[in-house]
Amino acid sequence: MPYRRSATSRYLSNLLQLLAFAALALLVVWLLVRGAENLGYSWQWYRVPRYLGQFGPDGFQPGPLLRGLGLTLLISACSLLLALLFGLATALLRLSGSITGRLLATGYLESVRNTPLLVQIFLVYFVLAPILGIERFAAAVLALSLFEGAYIAEIIRAGIVAIPRGQWEAAAALGMSRRRCLVHIVLPQALRHTAPPLTSQAVSLIKDSALVSTIAVFDLTMMGQQIVAETFLTFEIWFTVAAIYLTMTLGLAGLVRHLERRLNGHGPQFLDGRF
Template sequence: MTAEAARPAPRGLRWRRLRGIAVDLGQFALFLGLIGWLLAEGAGRMGYNWQWYRVPRYLFQAFDGEIYPGPLLKGLLVTLEISAIALLLTVVIGLGAALLRLSGSLAGRWLVVGYVEAIRNTPLLVQLYIVYFILAPVLGMDRFWAGVLCLAAFEGAFATEIFRGGILAVRRGQWEAAWALGLSRGAAYRRVVLPQALRVILPPLAGLGVSLVKHSAIVSVIAVFDLTNEGRNIISDTFMTFEIWLTVAALYLCVTLLLSTGVGLLERRLKGAMA
């Protein structure tokens, strides 16, 4: 580290940075206040009676000094389980389909093209009904695995293009260097191409993971007891529409923010390792 790099920033520069942070925080607080005001004003004009004090019991419950998860947290655990399994299958499907499309097999390439176009151009809800009512009875799957399979197939179509774009972004000279070293096609992918493509693939794949968590709410239509379904059941019993849906949205937001933050840290670490 040079002496200039170690020297502290001038007072004026530090003040401008702090002022910029304060302005950003103020704008964010103003935005949150505006959203809160709109919600309160809309509910007030409808004569809505807020009952936030009743919400904690649906998050957690205490009995004999022990704390147990409430319906919303139980539903959140199911959502996380569905999302984690579906994301793993999405990566496998996306990588496999991308490699097949880049292979020399004409039938394989057309099969992947047909899969990607069919999935990306039809509604997810229709696909879920097809999987649940047609494929699941044939394959002997319950509703949980039908939802996981549908989500993985849907997101896998988008992951295919992400992996394909990342692989094509690797310079041709890297392939030639791998072949010059006598590496097979599979070894070239594992040791040369995919590690370099990962830097390109990771940001859009993180966005896909966030979308998958949000899209997982659709499994509630086939009575999988995820976070959305639990929230809907609570609303039907208590009529606390705004409180429960806002709580459900906040839980989804926490999950997606943690996922985005984790992927951002991993991305910076990869950039530092490959610099």
């Protein structure tokens, strides 16, 4: 009986929380609709689907929003891969015995983490891009990867530091070099600790990628701006763009929770390569 009462209490608590959330969501929607009405805005949701895509004689044709979404995903994927390389290299430099390496890594981290991303995008696009001879897409990827790489570096460094020093000493006693110990023993274990925060950083990267629209990269945000300028569907388009971003980030957030459950419950399987 006590267990039943406890289960019933939890059920009622969850139900009340869901009802409270639904009431809050309805209140927000009502406020938005009422605000639009006060502005004399006429909702035209029926015009939005064509900007997502439509079926024609040749099959489904993606609209500008889906094309922008594709570019956003491409920029995010390329930036994440490059940011992982920057982050790993920076983390290793910070942990190295080289004074020059540590100074370079610290200078990079402090410069990136203490300046706005928008300013960094402008610096890369207007200063570095002409010097390197790269297009705006590459400039956007480089700016995002440098920014996110600084935060990834600290995540990776924390994962490496969390490994007991005894494992380094045991590997050295077995005749393994420091590099082999790092690659075969330390990094696989560090990955177990850093996978969830790295995935969370990927969520931040997707959201930060919206800023590349400021250098005329036709990502999802830029496409939204262009459609709004042409159609004046301000509320409908921006709500749609926000919903697309929300869907992507919630999906990745769900992946983070899944990783945390797997790593907490099946750590050895992860280390054995059966994750």
